[in-house]
Amino acid sequence: xxxxxxxxxxxxxxxxxxxxxxxxxxxxxxxxxxxxxxxxxxxxxxxxxxxxxxxxxxxxxxxxxxxxxxxxxxxxxxxxxxxxxxxxxxxxxxxxxxxxxxxxxxxxxxxxxxxxxxxxxxxxxxxxxxxxxxxxxxxxxxxxxxxxxxxxxxxxxxxxxxxxxxxxxxxxxxxxxxxxxxxxxxxxxxxxxxxxxxxxxxxxxxxxxxxxxxxxxxxxxxxxxxxxxxxxxxxxxxxxxxxxxxxxxxxxxxxxxxxxxxxxxxxxxxxxxxxxxxxxxxxxxxxxxxxxxxxxxxxxxxxxxxxxxxxxxxxxxxxxxxxxxxxxxxxxxxxxxxxxxxxxxxxxxxxxxxxxxxxxxxxxxxxxxxxxxxxxxxxxxxxxxxxxxxxxxxxxxxxxxxxx
Numbered sequence: 001x002x003x004x005x006x007x008x009x010x011x012x013x014x015x016x017x018x019x020x021x022x023x024x025x026x027x028x029x030x031x032x033x034x035x036x037x038x039x040x041x042x043x044x045x046x047x048x049x050x051x052x053x054x055x056x057x058x059x060x061x062x063x064x065x066x067x068x069x070x071x072x073x074x075x076x077x078x079x080x081x082x083x084x085x086x087x088x089x090x091x092x093x094x095x096x097x098x099x100x101x102x103x104x105x106x107x108x109x110x111x112x113x114x115x116x117x118x119x120x121x122x123x124x125x126x127x128x129x130x131x132x133x134x135x136x137x138x139x140x141x142x143x144x145x146x147x148x149x150x151x152x153x154x155x156x157x158x159x160x161x162x163x164x165x166x167x168x169x170x171x172x173x174x175x176x177x178x179x180x181x182x183x184x185x186x187x188x189x190x191x192x193x194x195x196x197x198x199x200x201x202x203x204x205x206x207x208x209x210x211x212x213x214x215x216x217x218x219x220x221x222x223x224x225x226x227x228x229x230x231x232x233x234x235x236x237x238x239x240x241x242x243x244x245x246x247x248x249x250x251x252x253x254x255x256x257x258x259x260x261x262x263x264x265x266x267x268x269x270x271x272x273x274x275x276x277x278x279x280x281x282x283x284x285x286x287x288x289x290x291x292x293x294x295x296x297x298x299x300x301x302x303x304x305x306x307x308x309x310x311x312x313x314x315x316x317x318x319x320x321x322x323x324x325x326x327x328x329x330x331x332x333x334x335x336x337x338x339x340x341x342x343x344x345x346x347x348x349x350x351x352x353x354x355x356x357x358x359x360x361x362x363x364x365x366x367x368x369x370x371x372x373x374x375x376x377x378x379x380x381x382x383x384x385x386x387x388x389x390x391x392x393x394x395x396x397x398x399x400x401x402x403x404x
Contacts, residue, residue, distance in 0.1 A: 001025070001316075002138055002148035004126050004161050006033055008040075009288030009305035010154030011111035014119060016053045016313030025148075026115065027140070029125035029155075033112055038180050038266075039213050039220030040104045041066070041198075044085065045383040046303035047097040049310035052386050058110050063100035064212055068196040071364065071374055074203030077252035081364045081374040094381035101198065101220070103213045126160040129284070136283050150316070150323050151284045154305075157271060159290035166278050171271035174295060176349065177227040179244045181265040183219040183258065190216055192254060201255055202360070205353045206248065210258065221258065223248070224270070224296065226353055239267035270295055275339040277331075285327045287312060292338040297348035298377055300341050308334060311389045333392055340395035341380060348375050 001017060003010045006028030017024045042050070042063075050059060068084040085099040112120065125141045129151065136151040153161025157171050193199045198211040206225035213220050225247055241262045248259060272293050279291045288305035312330050319326025351363055352375075364374040372378040 001150045001152065002027065002136070002146060003152045003154055004138070005153065005155035005159075005288075005290070006030070006112075006120055006122075007154065007156065007288070008108060008111065008302050009290075009308060010152070011108065011115050012050070012053065012306050012309035013152060013154060013287065013312060014115040015055065015111060016309050017316065018115065018119070019054050020313060020317045022316065024115075024119055025146070026120045027124040027126070027138070027146075028120060028122050031123050033108060033120065033122070034105065038104050038182070039211060039218075039222065040102050040107060040302055041211070041299050042100045042102065042107075042306070043299055043303050043377070044094055044097045044099050044381050045385065046300075046306040047100055049306045049385040051097065052310050053306075053313065055110070055114060058114065059100060060098075062106045062110055063098070063102045064197065064215065066099040066101055066196060066198050066211070069198045069200060070194045070196060071200045071202060072252075074201040074206070074208065074248070074251050074255065077254060080202070080361050081368055083368070083373045094378060101211050101213060103218070103220075106214070126155070126164075129161065129164045131282055131284065149283060150327070152312070153280070153284065153286035153290050154288050155290055157273070157289040157293045159286060161284065162278070162286055162290050165281065165284060165286075169273065171273050171293065174270045174272050174349075175226060175228070176224055176270045176295070177229075177267060178270060178296075179221070179223040179225075179239060179247065179265055179267050181221045181241075181244065181262045182213075183221065183261050185212060185216040185219050187261060188219065188257070192257070193219070201251070202352055203248070203251070207352045208248070208255070219258070221262070222296075224349075224352075227269075237266055237268050239265040241265055275342050277335055279331050279335060280327060282324055283327070285312065285330065292342055294338075294342040295345040295349050297352060298341060298345040298375060298380065300345060300380065304338055304341060307337075307383070307385060310385045314389045329390075333390065336393060336395055337383075344376065344380070351375070 001022055001024050003014055003026045006026050010026055014024045014026050071081045072079050085095055127141045128139045130137045135147045135149055138146045153159050155161055201208045208223040210221050244265050245259045280286050287308040315326040315330040367376050
């Protein structure tokens with residue numbers, strides 16, 4: 001099998017498939033694997049997917065376990081809600097696996113090691129592909145050509161595999177942008193981010209998530225704000241620290257303290273694509289952002305890629321005699337869930353940035369009274385990959401109230 005894309009989705013899928021005995025090669029266009037310095041959070045159900053791929057012990061060595069998340073007012077510092085995670089297997093449901101945060105480079109390195117460096121082909125940018133009855137041919141810009149019985153496109157929101165299948169379908173700017181920065185954790189009190197080391201602040205048309213990485217060595221800041229200005233999509237567009245601070249005026253003292261220490265930052269625009277069932281055909285399957293890009297307002301971008309990796313591994317394992325049928329079954333199972341989460345992420349962007357401050361606080365609190373998380377993510381976190389990977393479910397058009 002050939003996997004186009006050596007990011008989190010492609011590498012996780014390679015790990016799963018190789019551990020089930022499949023012969024896998026990965027093709028990455030960059031000359032080296034790498035992620036810029038930034039944090040990534042992996043919710044509990046995605047942790048279960050990674051554990052199901054055999055990575056539980058490795059994850060525990062490099063991740064911070066998040067015991068909960070506090071949400072506060074950006075202006076007063078008033079606590080609005082608190083969501084608790086236990087990571088206790090005996091607790092059941094959404095809290096029976098750790099909620100992790102990682103440095104992206106650490107997580108990518110873990111996946112690359114587990115996949116095997118001998119399977120990773122760097123400097124391979126896909127030029128074109130051709131479909132045949134019994135194989136798919138990949139043609140790369142460096143002149144090489146390879147043939148595989150199955151091809152998996154894990155090459156991101158601007159996927160070349162997707163373009164080859166469906167033509168040019170440019171992602172569109174969503175009207176929101178992100179700032180990212182890393183700080184030295186030793187420059188701050190250990191409890192600056194509260195009892196869980198993970199605090200979110202919400203304001204008018206903007207919010208910010210801040211959490212520790214690598215123990216308390218680093219503090220990761222990721223923000224999001226409404227913007228009329230187009231901002232280039234990409235992880236490493238250089239930003240200006242003064243511009244970042246100016247985007248968050250009149251904030252409470254803790255945020256002032258954090259933002260004052262920012263000396264370098266990156267920025268990028270959030271791009272998206274309407275939910276689509278164009279996830280592949282025949283012997284070709286696309287996954288992750290290539291199939292279902294979503295706003296980060298449910299924290300599910302990487303998490304859904306890991307769910308893809310687990311479910312795809314299971315289907316290709318049980319469907320060895322008919323991989324095309326297995327891919328069709330994968331799509332039947334995964335598309336409804338991923339599209340519902342895309343819709344939830346869009347809904348949360350409106351809730352987080354609502355102009356009616358009192359209404360937003362009331363919405364957060366009402367969800368928690370019902371036993372949900374403040375952002376309505378309970379139905380996402382309750383997913384059990386090892387039990388539900390083959391189950392087809394339907395979801396309402398609006399996921400304000402999740403399906404029973």
